[in-house]
Amino acid sequence: MKIMWTYIVAGLTIFGLMLLVGIGLRASQAGWIPIDTGTFYSLLSLHGVGMITAMAIAGLGLLWYLVDREIHLDERVAMLAFAFFAIGVVVVIVSVVFGHYGALWTMLYPLPFVGTTWPSWATGAWLLGVAAVMLGFMLICAQILGAILRSSGGLGSALGLDYVFGRKAFEAAGKHPPSPQMLAATVVSIDGLIGGASGLLVGIAMIAHWLDPHVVIDPLWAKNLTYQFGHTFANLTMYMAVAGIYVALPICTKRAYHSSIPLVVAWWGTLVFVIIAYFHHLYMDFVQWPAVQYIGEISSYLAAVPVVVVTVFGGLMLIHRSGMKWTLGSMFFFAGMVGWIVGGSAAILDATIPFNVDLHNTLWVPAHFHTYLLEGVFLFILGWVFVSLEQRAEAASNALVRWIVGLGIFGGGALFLISFYVAGAAGVPRRYAVEPAPGPFWAGIATVGTLLILVGVLAALVEGIRLARMRAVGAAV
Ligand code: HEM
Known part of the structure; x- marks a missing residue:
């Protein structure tokens, strides 16, 4: 529990700071506050990496705890990884x-080294800082994977191969398939090690170039590795948080979430396709081998669809006629599943080549990943936090608090996201400090939404502190 809360509190604190930065960025795109372009891009760099890292830290805390419940993990390794993150x-x-x-x-590459307005040491510090985060991430992944492989007796059993291919004999021997949350942990840790290795590889090459500019890097090689790392790292934050659904929804609905053959096979798809779906970031790179463009499109569908459909369908079946009470915890999980589906669908649309021709590098891109991350991953983390607190105190929040939080985070969130989608569909480019019309108009609407989100987040914070200060009477999750 100590490790879980250390990670989750640290992740949510970084989230809160980056939320303020994000609001500033959107207000500046609306022309409401003056931020000079240099500062805008510095803050955007910080916001992007900070938010993804925040979700990864919180998600890893959750995942680490769920694995530790089944297989004992050494806390010192988790604290060492935490030091790397810090x-x-x-x-x-x-x-x-x-x-x-x-x-x-x-x-x-070679963007951070050419025509920069900042000193060379800042680029080096950025590369070293991100490398330290990657080391922390890979350390946790290695610890989780090592523990799972040791306890299950190998990769085949950890992935449920013997269960899928010999179910009768498997069940007759009294064995149980890996639990859904352990499947998530196995997939996250394997893909995390691969994504982290790509990030470190290109990061070390860039550090070498930073130290000695005579070291030249192939830009296409660098782009492949950068996106293999970036896409995988950001995408895996979802699969870390999804593990929480499998444990918390049964608590809310008083029903069990079992592993099934479709669920196990769906996770195999995620294992393979998450690491190759990144090719969809390189559709515009005409020098890339054409076959990988098709691999990018097909694997984008196959990476997400099975696990989303099986998990969300399973989740809805659990909720249907269960008499589940609407607490903040259950609300966050339910809304998070909606955000996951909406953001995932918008992502797949963008990964479809004929649509990508129009949507590439427009605000449609931040639209889909903010839906998926803000109204998906973040809500699953909050759901986990609140289900844990509600269980512990055997208490729930009143309807007024639920309405304020709901209108703020989901209502304000919808306003914020719709503005990104509409501007993206109108062709407004992403990553522009000063946007062409109709960008500033929609940025204004979005800023109103972000302020509502802030109100909702603050209300959830106050409510979370109230529940956490109550006497512990219930069992831990
Ligand atoms: C209300 C909350 C948030 C606000 C107001 C906000 C605002 C923004 C804005 C204005 C941009 C620049 C869009 C562009 O013109 O390209 C941006 C980019 C980004 N945001 Fe957020 N954001 C929020 C939440 C999040 C969350 C929860 C995450 C991840 C967990 C996230 C991750 C990112 C990333 C990765 C980028 C791209 C940075 C880049 O282009 O390098 N944001 N955000």
Whole structure:
């Protein structure tokens, strides 16, 4: 529990700070507050990497706890990884605040080295900071994967191969398939190690170039690795948080969420396709081997659809006629599943080549990933926090608090997201400090939405503190 709360509180604190930065960015795109372009790109770099890292830290805390419930994990390893995260976050902040680094988090080589308005040390600090975050991430993934492989006796059993291909004999022997949350942990840790290795590889190459500019890197090689890392890292935050659904929804509905053959096979799809779906970021790179463009499109569908459909369908079956009470915890999980489906569908649309021709690098891109991350991953983390607190105190929030939080986070969130979608569909480019029309108009509408989100988040914070201060009478989740 100590590790889980350390990670979740740290992740949510970074989220809160990055939320304020995000509101500032959107208000500046609306022309409501003056932020000069250099500062805008520095803050956007910080916001992007900070938010993804925040969700990863909180999600890993949740996942680590769920694995630790079934297989004992050494807390010291988790604290060492936490130290890497902390060092990385501080170094990245120094690079942005004091060095004004502004080439964003999935930058394209040689961008951070050419024509920069910031000193060279800021680029180095950024690369080293992100590398430290990757080391922390890979350490946790290695710890989780190692424990799962040891306890299950190998990768085949950890992935439920013997269960799927010999179910009768498997069940006759009294064995049980891996629980859904352990499947999520296995997939996250394997894909996390692959994504982290790509990130470190390109990161080390760039650090070598930073130290000695004679070291030249192939830009297409760098782009492939940067997006393999960036896409995988951001995408996996969802699969970490999804593990919470499998444990918390049964608590809310008083029903069990079992592993089934479709669920196990769906996770196999996610395992393979998450690491190759990133090709959809390179559709515009005409020098790329054409076959991988098709792989990008097909794997984008296959990576997400099975697990989303099986998990959300299973979740809805659990809720249907269960008499589940609407508490903040159950509300967040339910709304998170909606956000996951909406954001996932918008992502798949963008990954479809004929649509990508129009939507590439427009605000449609932040539209879909903010839906998926803000109204999906973040809500699953909040859902987990509130189900844990409600269980512990055997208490729930009153209807007024639920309405304020709901209108703020879901209502304000809808306003914020719709503005991104509409502007994106109108062709407004992403990552522009000063947007062409109708960008500023929609940025204004979005800013109103972000202020409502802030109200909802603050109300949830106050309510969370109230529940956490209540006497513990119930069992831990
Ligand atoms: C209300 C909350 C938020 C606000 C107001 C906000 C605002 C923004 C804005 C204005 C942009 C720039 C869009 C553009 O013109 O390209 C942006 C980009 C981004 N945001 Fe957010 N955001 C919020 C929440 C989140 C969350 C929860 C995450 C992730 C967990 C996130 C991750 C990112 C990323 C990765 C980028 C892209 C950065 C880049 O282009 O390099 N944001 N956000």
